[in-house]
Amino acid sequence: MKITKDETAKVAKLARLELSEEKLELFTAQLGDILAYMDKLGELDTSQTEPLYTPVSHTTVVREDEPARTVAREQILSGAPEDDGQFFIVPKIVG
Amino acid sequence: MTRLYESSLGELASALQDRRVTALEAVDACLGRITATEPSLHALISIQGEEAKLRAKELDAQGPQPDQPLWGVPIILKDLLAVKGAPTTCGSKILENFVPVYDAHVVEKLKAAGAILIGKANMDEFAMGSSTENSAFHTTANPWDLKRAPGGSSGGSAASVAAGQCFAALGTDTGGSIRLPASYCGVFGLKPSYGRVSRYGLVAYGSSLDQIGPLTRTVEDAARVLQAIAGHDPRDSTSVNAEVPDYLAALSERRDLKGITIGLPEEYWSEGNSPEVSKACQWAVDNARELGATLKPVSLKLTEYAVAAYYIIAMAEASSNLARFDGVRYGFRDKEASELIDMYTSSRTKGFGDEVQRRIIIGTYVLSAGYYDAYYRKAAKVRRLIRQDFDRVLGECDVLAGPVCPVTAFPLGEKVSDPLTMYLMDEFTVSLNLAGLPGASLPVGLGRDSSMPVGLQLIGRSFDESLLLSVAGVLERNLPRLPAPRGLA
Numbered sequence: 001m002k003i004t005k006d007e008t009a010k011v012a013k014l015a016r017l018e019l020s021e022e023k024l025e026l027f028t029a030q031l032g033d034i035l036a037y038m039d040k041l042g043e044l045d046t047s048q049t050e051p052l053y054t055p056v057s058h059t060t061v062v063r064e065d066e067p068a069r070t071v072a073r074e075q076i077l078s079g080a081p082e083d084d085g086q087f088f089i090v091p092k093i094v095g
Numbered sequence: 096m097t098r099l100y101e102s103s104l105g106e107l108a109s110a111l112q113d114r115r116v117t118a119l120e121a122v123d124a125c126l127g128r129i130t131a132t133e134p135s136l137h138a139l140i141s142i143q144g145e146e147a148k149l150r151a152k153e154l155d156a157q158g159p160q161p162d163q164p165l166w167g168v169p170i171i172l173k174d175l176l177a178v179k180g181a182p183t184t185c186g187s188k189i190l191e192n193f194v195p196v197y198d199a200h201v202v203e204k205l206k207a208a209g210a211i212l213i214g215k216a217n218m219d220e221f222a223m224g225s226s227t228e229n230s231a232f233h234t235t236a237n238p239w240d241l242k243r244a245p246g247g248s249s250g251g252s253a254a255s256v257a258a259g260q261c262f263a264a265l266g267t268d269t270g271g272s273i274r275l276p277a278s279y280c281g282v283f284g285l286k287p288s289y290g291r292v293s294r295y296g297l298v299a300y301g302s303s304l305d306q307i308g309p310l311t312r313t314v315e316d317a318a319r320v321l322q323a324i325a326g327h328d329p330r331d332s333t334s335v336n337a338e339v340p341d342y343l344a345a346l347s348e349r350r351d352l353k354g355i356t357i358g359l360p361e362e363y364w365s366e367g368n369s370p371e372v373s374k375a376c377q378w379a380v381d382n383a384r385e386l387g388a389t390l391k392p393v394s395l396k397l398t399e400y401a402v403a404a405y406y407i408i409a410m411a412e413a414s415s416n417l418a419r420f421d422g423v424r425y426g427f428r429d430k431e432a433s434e435l436i437d438m439y440t441s442s443r444t445k446g447f448g449d450e451v452q453r454r455i456i457i458g459t460y461v462l463s464a465g466y467y468d469a470y471y472r473k474a475a476k477v478r479r480l481i482r483q484d485f486d487r488v489l490g491e492c493d494v495l496a497g498p499v500c501p502v503t504a505f506p507l508g509e510k511v512s513d514p515l516t517m518y519l520m521d522e523f524t525v526s527l528n529l530a531g532l533p534g535a536s537l538p539v540g541l542g543r544d545s546s547m548p549v550g551l552q553l554i555g556r557s558f559d560e561s562l563l564l565s566v567a568g569v570l571e572r573n574l575p576r577l578p579a580p581r582g583l584a
Contacts, residue, residue, distance in 0.1 A: 014459050081422060
């Protein structure tokens with residue numbers, strides 16, 4: 001699979017990453033090589049095969065929803081880049 | 096005379112219980128070794144020396160606890176396991192100042208067993224790499240030759256154990272990240288079955304692949320650590336509620352390999368392997384035959400597709416898992432950005448290193464509309480075929496054996512600029528993660544050309560770590576022990 005610089009830039013933007021021109025060039029070439037290698041899977045006939053997304057069969061287990069105080073608000077906020085003691089603070093959303 | 100830091104975890108644990116050694120002496124021995132070796136090794140990201148001494152003094156004041164099998168034992172954790180109050184960086188600038196407010200499940204279990212945390216180990220950023228050169232902080236050296244890579248991504252954990260900085264370390268294995276560094280550094284490493292150990296408090300990379308396991312100087316030591324950390328935890332929905340057997344008992348019961356069939360997948364014993372790796376591994380399985388095992392040639396035909404399937408799945412899961420790093424609740428924020436979306440973008444762009452960005456971009460690509468079926472869904476289908484291949488072969492054999500990696504530890508800097516070449520190093524390890532099987536790397540000797548350690552990979556049936564450990568244990572007892580790593584004074 002060939003990938004263009006525009007495609008790389010578009011996917012990077014979706015992932016909220018910004019690539020310099022130099023890195024865009026490098027990544028586009030590397031991504032092209034990696035995706036070309038991955039295209040090898042096309043050699044296998046999987047028309048009769050169901051996907052396997054996890055090795056265990058019980059991923060939708062639920063436990064009792066019991067409210068508990070595990071950590072305090074101050075603890076949760078302690079790692080935040082910016083807070084006001086009550087909430088996380090972020091830059092303005094609409095310019 | 097053996098110095099304290101060179102003894103095994105098992106020997107130390109008995110000495111501690113018998114009061115021949117105090118917990119403080121054990122901690123001091125490790126901290127002394129860290130001081131002596133870290134300037135050249137760079138295996139650690141942070142050292143919890145003062146906290147460890149304080150804890151050791153508390154333990155010594157209480158006296159040995161026979162019901163705590165790791166009482167007073169100094170350990171090191173890969174720096175993506177959450178420890179309350181200790182930095183947990185994942186080897187990344189984006190988490191450089193992150194201090195968790197809770198302990199990971201494995202940390203709770205190790206503490207309950209009496210272990211003392213003394214440091215946190217270097218790693219490839221977010222566990223993405225096979226050499227530990229992708230750490231945002233520094234590159235770890237291989238204790239056998241400081242110019243070579245320790246393997247990755249748990250390279251700090253493996254180097255630390257090999258150097259005698261601790262008596263056991265925890266690593267994580269998403270595609271070989273315990274087995275590869277164990278092999279390169281000449282220590283034992285075990286990736287348990289998917290679901291055996293809870294990942295609560297592990298910073299996720301590829302959630303359908305990640306598993307936590309021990310790196311130790313002996314097989315028995317790994318059994319002791321696994322005993323402490325295995326078991327069901329409702330906080331990880333993939334944690335399996337299965338009985339945890341007595342691993343030490345399984346180990347001591349097996350004296351030879353009579354009745355054991357060891358499958359040798361022809362794809363793993365490839366012409367492309369370096370001759371020194373083939374020779375050392377062949378010698379080890381010849382020994383297994385002399386000890387009573389039956390060697391059986393088998394085929395895992397899909398091996399050549401495993402790397403492609405693995406990287407598609409791992410990168411897809413990574414792109415999703417790493418979306419949480421947005422500069423809002425924890426971690427690095429670019430304070431220059433004046434608008435929210437710009438803040439997300441510039442925090443992530445400045446916070447993540449190149450390999451992480453590369454994987455997020457490819458992961459996003461293979462999950463995007465128009466490519467999902469061709470890549471992600473296709474890889475998941477191949478994953479089932481790989482699992483079926485293993486099920487068939489493990490129906491005929493008790494364990495499988497082959498090299499962990501086609502080559503011994505490569506020189507630092509040699510492969511870091513070529514991502515695809517680096518991914519291909521994982522050819523023999525990634526299949527197990529796709530299938531969820533347990534696997535180990537057992538040191539079987541030094542390569543005749545490079546004089547670097549060679550690891551034999553042993554692969555077991557799902558949830559049968561007992562058999563895997565006991566076979567590894569018999570081989571270990573019958574193979575010459577590796578000397579001390581010669582790269583360190």
